[in-house]
Amino acid sequence: MINFSQVKRLKKVLFIVLFVFTFGLLFQPCLAQLEQLQEVGKEANLGETKVPVLVANILGVVFGLMGILLVGLILAGGFLWMTSGGNPEKIKKAQGMLKNALIGLIIIVLAYSISVFVLEKLQEVTQEGTSKEETSNN
Secondary structure (H helix, E strand, O other): OOOHHHHHHHHHHHHHHHHHHHHHHHHHHHHHOHHHHHHHHHHOOOOOOOHHHHHHHHHHHHHHHHHHHHHHHHHHHHHHHHOOOOOHHHHHHHHHHHHHHHHHHHHHHHHHHHHHHHHHHHHHHHHHHHHHHHHHHO
């Protein structure tokens, strides 16, 4: 009689083996071209910027653009409120814009704080890894 729990376990193991084997074969050409890509990068003067620094620079630009958009929303909401002329609909719409801008500000500040924390920890871990490798090589 067939034991279905063993068949399920065998299917899982077979799936994992095929998954690892397939992705191992798919990434082999990528690894083979790594040397060529490094040569192209040197010829193009791309430099050797580390990944955490690059990510931090990109996040700085993104958060800066979000901040500019946020200031624009606050100004638009304030302008709408000031020009409402006492119209309750316009005041409510302006208050909604200001409330959404405040929520956006909180989200931006939290996202910035989390990204700074993660990047600092990532940098600490990568620096510890390189210092351990250097001491083991010497």
